[in-house]
Amino acid sequence: xxxxxxxxxxxxxxxxxxxxxxxxxxxxxxxxxxxxxxxxxxxxxxxxxxxxxxxxxxxxxxxxxxxxxxxxxxxxxxxxxxxxxxxxxxxxxxxxxxxxxxxxxxxxxxxxxxxxxxxxxxxxxxxxxxxxxxxxxxxxxxxxxxxxxxxxxxxxxxxxxxxxxxxxxxxxxxxxxxxxxxxxxxxxxxxxxxxxxxxxxxxxxxxxxxxxxxxxxxxxxxxxxxxxxxxxxxxxxxxxxxxxxxxxxxxxxxxxxxxxxxxxxxxxxxxxxxxxxxxxxxxxxxxxxxxxxxxxxxxxxxxxxxxxxxxxxxxxxxxxxxxxxxxxxxxxxxxxxxxxxxxxxxxxxx
Amino acid sequence: xxxxxxxxxxxxxxxxxxxxxxxxxxxxxxxxxxxxxxxxxxxxxxxxxxxxxxxxxxxxxxxxxxxxxxxxxxxxxxxxxxxxxxxxxxxxxxxxxxxxxxxxxxxxxxxxxxxxxxxxxxxxxxxxxxxxxxxxxxxxxxxxxxxxxxxxxxxxxxxxxxxxxxxxxxxxxxxxxxxxxxxxxxxxxxxxxxxxxxxxxxxxxxxxxxxxxxxxxxxxxxxxxxxxxxxxxxxxxxxxxxxxxxxxxxxxxxxxxxxxxxxxxxxxxxxxxxxxxxxxxxxxxxxxxxxxxxxxxxxxxxxxxxxxxxxxxxxxxxxxxxxxxxxxxxxxxxxxxxxxxxxxxxxxxxxxxxxxxxxxxxxxxxxxxxxxxxxxxxxxxxxxxxxxxxxxxxxxxxxxxxxxxxxxxxxxxxxxxxxxxxxxxxxxxxxxxxxxxxxxxxxxxxxxxxxxxxxxxxxxxxxxxxxxxxxxxxxxxxxxxxxxxxxxxxxxxxxxxxxxxxxxxxxxxxxxxxxxxxxxxxxxxxxxxxxxxxxxxxxxxxxxxxxxxxxxxxxxxxxxxxxxxxxxxxxxxxxxxxxxxxxxxxxxxxxxxxxxxxxxxxxxxxxxxxx
Ligand SMILES: Cc1ncc(C[n+]2csc(CCOP(=O)(O)OP(=O)(O)O)c2C)c(N)n1
Ligand code: SF4
Ligand SMILES: [Mg+2]
Numbered sequence: 032x033x034x035x036x037x038x039x040x041x042x043x044x045x046x047x048x049x050x051x052x053x054x055x056x057x058x059x060x061x062x063x064x065x066x067x068x069x070x071x072x073x074x075x076x077x078x079x080x081x082x083x084x085x086x087x088x089x090x091x092x093x094x095x096x097x098x099x100x101x102x103x104x105x106x107x108x109x110x111x112x113x114x115x116x117x118x119x120x121x122x123x124x125x126x127x128x129x130x131x132x133x134x135x136x137x138x139x140x141x142x143x144x145x146x147x148x149x150x151x152x153x154x155x156x157x158x159x160x161x162x163x164x165x166x167x168x169x170x171x172x173x174x175x176x177x178x179x180x181x182x183x184x185x186x187x188x189x190x191x192x193x194x195x196x197x198x199x200x201x202x203x204x205x206x207x208x209x210x211x212x213x214x215x216x217x218x219x220x221x222x223x224x225x226x227x228x229x230x231x232x233x234x235x236x237x238x239x240x241x242x243x244x245x246x247x248x249x250x251x252x253x254x255x256x257x258x259x260x261x262x263x264x265x266x267x268x269x270x271x272x273x274x275x276x277x278x279x280x281x282x283x284x285x286x287x288x289x290x291x292x293x294x295x296x297x298x299x300x301x302x303x304x305x306x307x308x309x310x311x312x313x314x315x316x317x318x319x320x321x322x323x324x325x326x327x328x329x330x331x332x333x334x335x336x337x338x339x340x341x342x343x344x345x346x347x348x349x350x351x352x353x354x355x356x357x358x359x360x361x362x363x364x365x366x367x368x369x370x371x372x373x374x375x376x377x378x379x380x381x
Numbered sequence: 382x383x384x385x386x387x388x389x390x391x392x393x394x395x396x397x398x399x400x401x402x403x404x405x406x407x408x409x410x411x412x413x414x415x416x417x418x419x420x421x422x423x424x425x426x427x428x429x430x431x432x433x434x435x436x437x438x439x440x441x442x443x444x445x446x447x448x449x450x451x452x453x454x455x456x457x458x459x460x461x462x463x464x465x466x467x468x469x470x471x472x473x474x475x476x477x478x479x480x481x482x483x484x485x486x487x488x489x490x491x492x493x494x495x496x497x498x499x500x501x502x503x504x505x506x507x508x509x510x511x512x513x514x515x516x517x518x519x520x521x522x523x524x525x526x527x528x529x530x531x532x533x534x535x536x537x538x539x540x541x542x543x544x545x546x547x548x549x550x551x552x553x554x555x556x557x558x559x560x561x562x563x564x565x566x567x568x569x570x571x572x573x574x575x576x577x578x579x580x581x582x583x584x585x586x587x588x589x590x591x592x593x594x595x596x597x598x599x600x601x602x603x604x605x606x607x608x609x610x611x612x613x614x615x616x617x618x619x620x621x622x623x624x625x626x627x628x629x630x631x632x633x634x635x636x637x638x639x640x641x642x643x644x645x646x647x648x649x650x651x652x653x654x655x656x657x658x659x660x661x662x663x664x665x666x667x668x669x670x671x672x673x674x675x676x677x678x679x680x681x682x683x684x685x686x687x688x689x690x691x692x693x694x695x696x697x698x699x700x701x702x703x704x705x706x707x708x709x710x711x712x713x714x715x716x717x718x719x720x721x722x723x724x725x726x727x728x729x730x731x732x733x734x735x736x737x738x739x740x741x742x743x744x745x746x747x748x749x750x751x752x753x754x755x756x757x758x759x760x761x762x763x764x765x766x767x768x769x770x771x772x773x774x775x776x777x778x779x780x781x782x783x784x785x786x787x788x789x790x791x792x793x794x795x796x797x798x799x800x801x802x803x804x805x806x807x808x809x810x811x812x813x814x815x816x817x818x819x820x821x822x823x824x825x826x827x828x829x830x831x832x833x834x835x836x837x838x839x840x841x842x843x844x845x846x847x848x849x850x851x852x853x854x855x856x857x858x859x860x861x862x863x864x865x866x867x868x869x870x871x872x873x874x875x876x877x878x879x880x881x882x883x884x885x886x887x888x889x890x891x892x893x894x895x896x897x898x899x900x901x902x903x904x905x906x907x908x909x910x911x912x913x914x915x916x917x918x919x920x921x922x923x924x925x926x927x928x929x930x931x932x933x934x935x936x937x938x939x940x941x942x943x944x945x946x947x948x949x950x951x952x953x954x955x956x957x958x959x960x961x962x963x964x965x966x967x968x969x970x971x972x973x974x975x976x977x978x979x980x981x982x983x984x985x986x987x988x989x990x991x992x
Contacts, residue, residue, distance in 0.1 A: 059837075088824060091661070091816045104826055104838070111816035113660055114828040115653070116683050122609075122650035126657025126665055127816075129607045129641040134661075134817055152653070155646040347643075354637040358606040359662035359815065363782055365639055366604040368630040370778050376598065377773040380588035381414075 048084035056081045058108040062101070068220035068246030068261075069102050069168045075223055076137065076166070077106040079230035090135045091127055095120040095149060098175045099141035099168035099246070107137075118149025121156035124163055125347070131357040132348050135234060136163035143173045146182040146201045153203075157210045157239055162346040164233045164240045167203055168220070170248035171259035178251025189256025205324045207241045208317055208339045214240035215320070215339040219264050220247070225335060232337065238346040245333060269332045314340050385576035387417045387442035389453040391526070394466045395519075396459045398430030404519030405436040407540055408526060409768065413589045414536045416581040418444040420887075422767050422963065427614070427706045433462040444583065446770060447888030448963040453576055454530075456522050458500065463488060475529075475574060477522065496570060498525050503561045508554065517558040524562020531573040533580060534563075588735070588773050592764035593668075595735035596694050597622025598774065599742030600666055601630060604782050605692070607665035609643045609654035611673060614706050615762035616696040619668035620644075648673035652680040652691070659690040660827060662787070662815035664746045666692035671700045671713050674720060681755050682721025683829040685852075688802075688811070690749035690756075690785070693717075694742065697761040699961045708961025709762035711883055712933035717757045718911055718941060724849065728756045728859055729911040733886040735771040737909075738764065741864070743776075750785035752859055753813060761932075763884045763963045786812040793822040801825040801836040802848060809854030856912060863910035866917050872902035877977070878924040879956075882908040882938065884963060885930045891966035892930075896973060903928075903973075908938070913945055921948050928973050930956040932964050 044052040056077040061070050080090065087109040094100035096117035103112040115123045124138045138156075145153045145167050156165070171184040183203060184196045207215045214236040216229045226244065233240035245264050247253045253260045258267075313319050320339040327334035354361075391408070395401035402423075409421040420439040426432035439449060451471045457463050457478045464487070470476050472492040478484060480497025489495075504518040527537055537559065545551040566572050596619045600608070610620040624642055631639040645651040651667040658665030669677070674695055684691045697713045699705035718729055730745055732738045738760060745756040786806075793799060793814065799822060802811045814823035825836040831845040832838055839845070881889040886907055893905055906920045921927060921942060929939040936955035943950050956972045958964035 086820060088820045089817050093657070109821055109824050111814075111824050112826040113657075114826065114830070115656075116679050116829060119649060119653045119680065122645065122653025123657035123660070125643065125650075126607060126609065126654030126659075127661040128657070129643065129654070130658040130661035130663030130665070131815075131817065151646055152650055155650065159643075348641075351641050351643075352636070352638050353641050354633050354639050358639070358641060358658075361604075361606060361639055363604065366606065366631070367602050367776075368626075370776050372630065373602070373774055373776050377588050380590040380773075 047081055049086065051081065051084075051087075053077065053081045055109065056087060056107055058103070058105045061105040063098055063105075064250045066249040067098065067174075068170060068244075068248070069099050070105065071220040071223070072166065072168055072226070072244050072246055073102045073106040075220075075226045075230055078223070079227050079234065080107060082227070083231055083234060085135060085234070089133070090137060092137045092139065093120050093124045093127060094139040095141070095144035096175070097141035097144050097173070098248075099170075100139055100144055102168070103137070103139050118144050118147070119152055120144065121149065121152035121161070121165070125156060125159065125161055128161055128163060128347070129353070130359045132162070132353065132355075133357050136161075138163050138165045140165065140167050141174070142167060142169040142171060142181045142183040142203070146203060150182075154210055157207055157212045157241070159347045160211075160213055160238045160344050160350070162238055162348065164230070164236075164242065166230075166242045166244060168246040169203070169243055169259070170246050170252050171200075171257065172248055172252040174248045174251060178248070185258040188258040189254065191251050191254050195256075202324065202328065204241070204243045204338060205321055207243075208320050208324070211344075212241045212339070213238040213341045213344045214337075215243075216241070216337045217243045217245075217333070217335045219245045219268055219333070219335060221261060221265070222268075222335070225270060229337060236340070237342060238344055264333060267332050268335055269327055270335050314338065382575060384573075386579045387440055387581065389440055389576040390449065390451060391438045391440075391454045391456065391530075392452045392466075392469070393436040393438075393456045394459045394462050395434050395436065396461065397426055397428050397432045397434040399519075400516040401434070401436070401458070401519050403544065404516075404523050405438075406768075407520075407523055407537065407544070408532075409438050410540055410589065411532050411536050412438070412440055412578060413584065413770065414540065415533050415578055416584050417442060417578060418446060418583055418770055419589075420446045420448070420767075420769065422448060422763070424962070425707050433459050435462075440578065442581065442583070445887065445891040445966065447891050447966055449891075449965050449967060454574070456526070458518070458522065467493075477525065477529075479518075496525075496529070498522065498562065498565055500562075503565070504558070507557060507561060513554065517554060520555050520558035521562040521565075524559040524564075525566045526562075527559065528563050528566040528572045529570070529574050529577075531577040531579065533578075584770060586773055587770050589768050589770055590735045591618070591766055591768050592732065592735050592738040592760050593618040593696065593766060594622040595738035595771075595774065596668065596742045596758070596760065596765070597624075598626050599739040600692075600746075601626045602739070602776055603664065603743030603746040605664045605666050605746060606640050607643075607654065607658035607663050608640070608667065609645045609651040609658075609665065610667050611645050611648045611651050611669065613648075613670045613673055615698055615766045616668040616670045616673070616694065618766065619694055619696065648676040649680065652677040652693070655691045655693070656680060656684050656689050659684075659749070660816075664692070664750070666694065666746070668694040668696065670696050670698050670706075671716065672703065674713055674716050678720045678722075681727065682723060682725045684755045685721065685725045685727065686723070687827050687829055688753040688813070689827065690746075690753055692742075692745045692749050692756055692758070694758045694760065696765040697759060699959075705961045707762070709884070709963055710932050710959060710961065711759070711761055711885065712935075712937065712959070713759060714931075714933070714937035714941060715935075717759060720757075726856065726912075728752065728754060728863060730756065730758045730864065731882040731909055731911075732758065732760055732764065733883050733907065735764075735769050736774060739774045741909075744864070747783040748859075748862060751783050751810070751862065752855060753785060753810060754855070754859075759883065761884055786810060788812050788814050788818070788823060790819040790823075793819045798835070799823050799825070800834045802832065802851070803834045804851050804854065807854075808858040809851050809856070810858060811851075860912045860914050863912065863914065865914050866909055866920070867907040868916055868920055869905045872904045874902065875904060875923060876925045877901070878904040878906060878920060878927045879930060879973075880906050880908065880920070880927055880938070880942075881930040885932055888964050888966040888969055889930050892969035892973070895966055895970045899970070899974065901974070901977065911941065911945075913942070917942075918946055921946055921953075924952070926952055926954060928954050928956045928976070930964070930969055932958050934959045
């Protein structure tokens with residue numbers, strides 16, 4: 032069961048530009064296990080939307096099947112959501128996006144949902160550069176079916192039943208870059224500081240924004256020997272970049288170490304503030320991004336931050352040259368060629 | 382002997398990929414323009430180049446548009462299939478071949494006539510460009526047919542001009558080839574043959590078009606804006622037609638597209654996109670064939686249970702599996718009607734003509750949105766990929782799209798708590814909202830899991846059952862909304878009936894006439910949709926014996942009737958054809974006579990009964 036949270040707001044809660052408090056960005060009470068990493072990501076999504084003053088009803092949340100895919104019920108209660116079928120969120124999101132280009136699309140998936148059953152759709156939604164935020168809540172296992180290894184489980188990692196995973200892991204972030212995703216970031220559910228700005232940047236990104244978020248499954252994959260447990264991730268994390276998103280037209284109120292930072296400008300004038308740690312790595316260079324990921328992997332580190340971004344590539348609507356008016360708002364007068372034209376068409380078949 | 386006018390069959394035997402299609406079409410279209418009913422059928426291989434392909438044209442003054450057996454004239458330009466082609470000619474018929482090479486004596490039959498025409502030799506002599514020679518060789522045989530069958534020469538010439546948009550050099554080359562064929566016949570043979578064409582005015586207002594083109598156009602008129610598809614014969618040309626018409630009629634002033642077409646990575650994705658688009662308030666559709674329907678099943682169940690509209694055009698081909706991918710069948714009925722697991726069933730429509738392909742495609746969007754469920758249009762390769770003489774496409778000036786029960790922001794303001802799955806009207810159809818409608822009201826979660834009336838997840842068995850029962854109510858509502866069956870109670874006795882649908886229609890109607898000639902009067906009903914309406918129930922109940930005519934092995938329509946109407950199986954007699962070729966009137970007649978009186982039909986002669 033999902034429970035509706037009581038709508039009680041403290042008068043002193045801070046409000047955003049729209050006059051909403053964070054409450055307006057929350058959803059039903061979560062039914063996930065206490066401590067599940069997925070809940071932290073849901074909270075971060077709510078926070079990011081709140082901070083960007085996004086109208087909740089202008090967001091569409093679409094997911095596949097899994098514990099992770101349940102989470103859209105737990106954030107943005109005033110948005111429409113669609114919990115579709117296992118592994119097929121990208122296609123539903125594609126159709127929805129084609130119908131109305133004006134909404135913000137949140138696709139939520141799991142590592143089983145994306146890296147196994149849904150791998151084909153994951154690959155192709157990247158290829159089309161659909162304008163959406165694609166979040167994988169990656170716990171290295173199938174939470175909802177009780178803890179089987181997933182395709183992102185690291186080779187040699189131990190699951191709850193004690194067996195060692197003999198197969199190589201699929202590295203979704205490297206793959207996404209390789210496939211030409213125009214925005215690729217990696218983070219950890221326990222790191223709000225990093226996750227919220229990345230989510231904000233992803234929302235602002237005018238194309239496909241992929242976030243691979245390591246999200247420990249406390250019930251089935253938080254044991255010693257697992258490489259997706261809280262302890263393991265905390266010990267092996269290495270942050271690379273993305274300090275904050277600076278919305279256009281707004282005061283910059285965070286200070287940066289000038290010598291180590293770089294900007295990425297987004298379509299609406301916002302900028303992502305990046306902090307370069309590795310000198311040989313440039314977030315607009317696919318090769319160095321892939322290199323950095325490979326090197327971190329060799330050192331058994333998890334590289335987090337904004338790994339790659341490219342704001343020049345056309346999203347699917349631009350590629351298809353669709354009209355600026357959302358297709359779902361076009362009426363008969365635009366859509367139906369009419370009786371006279373039909374007469375001419377008939378004539379052509381005589 | 383009096384010549385046989387406007388009643389014969391010509392078959393062209395060609396090699397796939399040699400440009401024969403436009404020459405053969407030229408022949409069929411000439412017959413059409415002469416005002417004579419004509420039915421061309423492509424019989425083609427699953428291959429791009431090299432394998433045999435046939436084009437069969439039935440000419441029927443009486444307007445019978447189904448296929449029939451018995452070839453009167455074979456135009457054989459494919460050495461590969463010649464041995465078989467010779468055998469397929471009816472006794473007394475004609476065999477035209479390219480006499481550039483001597484005919485193999487093995488192919489000689491006593492009972493048919495041979496008309497050798499040195500097509501290759503003439504083409505080589507007249508045209509320089511080797512590629513042109515190949516193409517124009519085909520026009521040479523059209524020229525020969527023009528004389529042999531008394532085709533209207535002026536019509537042929539006009540059609541050639543139209544085809545090349547008056548491009549002088551091409552038109553002249555084609556004329557030259559045409560003349561070569563005509564001259565050769567004039568010099569060497571007596572013409573016209575004892576069966577031939579004669580101008581008529583039987584096709585007033587009619588059009589000649591294939592069903593897939595009609596479906597593509599129907600989707601444009603029906604207001605589809607999102608199309609997702611994955612290539613598969615014989616449905617591909619639906620997507621191509623839709624795109625072609627969109628380019629003509631769906632461009633904004635700045636050249637922007639008022640549509641989006643996505644070639645998906647597979648049929649699963651295509652159906653997912655269609656569902657996403659419809660969920661978001663756009664009319665989306667896809668077209669596929671059997672293998673695609675199998676892949677779409679899980680999604681179809683989601684759309685049924687989550688109540689999202691979707692339109693699927695299934696252009697059926699011969700299954701199972703890859704089956705005979707370029708042959709026709711009506712064999713996806715059960716797969717489509719019950720696609721997906723659990724208690725799932727879908728609305729089906731059965732067009733029989735291009736006009737109905739157009740209308741029913743447009744209507745399927747209304748039905749899908751009004752009923753908030755998938756609607757599957759079951760056409761087939763025969764209807765989809767062959768040209769058919771059809772009534773013209775019709776659109777009512779006053780027609781408005783029926784978008785179903787969708788609440789606007791103002792309406793949401795006016796109601797209390799929004800319940801997505803509440804049956805407020807008692808017809809089983811709830812109200813829905815599009816994403817983005819209202820800042821605080823009307824949002825809900827769409828899911829394939831069980832939910833209560835307010836769209837909240839629940840595992841409460843009573844709530845689940847209430848929802849399933851409401852879906853049954855909706856199904857009952859659908860029975861009164863889908864196109865009604867066409868009933869013909871002309872037999873007086875009312876004892877025996879024929880039931881058919883889709884492309885079995887033409888041959889069934891012809892068989893009905895044949896049976897009348899045999900002294901057997903039958904009533905008939907043409908099914909246009911599933912679920913079956915009251916008129917179907919009444920027809921089945923009131924007849925003692927019903928012949929269910931369909932093109933599959935397992936008598937799938939018959940099974941659906943038994944399941945849905947709970948009628949005694951014994952009274953429904955299957956009349957089937959499943960060899961991949963369209964069913965013929967003669968076969969229907971024979972099966973029915975056999976069943977009514979097994980003694981009567983021991984060994985009847987084809988050519989006599991085939992009108
Ligand atoms: C077609 C299909 N096959 C199998 C399942 C069963 N199933 C439900 S969730 C799931 C795995 C989910 O794993 P993941 O996407 O990683 O989500 P998590 O629960 O770990 O967040 C599976 C196999 C299903 N729902 N549908
Ligand atoms: S099983 Fe694991 S993934 Fe699922 S809710 Fe519990 S902790 Fe989260
Ligand atoms: Mg998982």
